[in-house]
Amino acid sequence: MTSTKAVATDIGRAAVLLPTSLAQICVTLAGRHSQPFRRLLHAVMGMCLGALSLVAVGIEFFFVARGVLYGLFDGGPYDTSWGGPTLAGAWLAHFAVGLPIAVAALALLWCIAGLHDRLGARFVRGERTGVWVLPTALLACAGGAVFVVAWIHQV
Numbered sequence: 033m034t035s036t037k038a039v040a041t042d043i044g045r046a047a048v049l050l051p052t053s054l055a056q057i058c059v060t061l062a063g064r065h066s067q068p069f070r071r072l073l074h075a076v077m078g079m080c081l082g083a084l085s086l087v088a089v090g091i092e093f094f095f096v097a098r099g100v101l102y103g104l105f106d107g108g109p110y111d112t113s114w115g116g117p118t119l120a121g122a123w124l125a126h127f128a129v130g131l132p133i134a135v136a137a138l139a140l141l142w143c144i145a146g147l148h149d150r151l152g153a154r155f156v157r158g159e160r161t162g163v164w165v166l167p168t169a170l171l172a173c174a175g176g177a178v179f180v181v182a183w184i185h186q187v
Contacts, residue, residue: 042145043138047089049148050082067156074152077169081151084176085144091137099130147172 045052056075060068097105102123110116115125150165 039142043141046081046085046141046145046148048082049078049085049144053078053082070156070158074156077151078148080173081144081148081169084173085141087176087179088137088140088144092134095130095134095137099127099134102126144172 053075056078057072060071060075103119106113106122108119110119110122113122113125114129115121115123147165147169150161151169154161
C-alpha cells in the first residue's frame with residue numbers, strides 16, 4: 033500500500049515534470065551523465081508527460097478559482113448560474129461540481145508520475161519496463177492533446 037506522503041510526493045513530481053525534464057535535457061547535452069541516449073529519451077518522454085501534467089495542474093487551478101473561490105471571482109448576478117439565484121447556492125454548486133474533477137486531476141498526476149517512473153527511470157537503469165508502458169504514455173499524451181484542442185474550441 034502506498035503511503036499518503038509518497039502519493040503527495042509523486043503528485044508534486046508530476047506537477048513539475050516539464051521543467052525538470054527540460055533541465056535534464058540540458059544537463060545531458062552538456063555531457064554530465066553516462067548513457068546520454070537513454071537519458072535523452074527519458075527526458076523527451078518526460079517533457080511529453082509534463083505537458084500532459086500541465087493540463088491536470090490547470091484543472092487544479094481552475095477548481096480553486098471557480099470552485100473554492102467562486103464568490104470572489106464572479107460578482108453576479110447569479111440568476112442563471114448553477115445553484116443560483118443566490119451567491120451561496122452558486123458557490124456551493126460550483127464547488128460540488130469541481131471537487132470530483134479536481135480529485136480526478138490529482139489522480140491523473142499520480143498516474144503520470146508512475147508512468148514516468150516506469151517509462152523513464154527504469155529504462156535509464158536498463159530495467160524492463162513492460163510492453164504496455166510506451167503505448168499507454170503515447171495514448172495519454174494524445175488524449176491530453178485532444179482535450180486541450182476541444183477545450184480551446186469551446187471557449
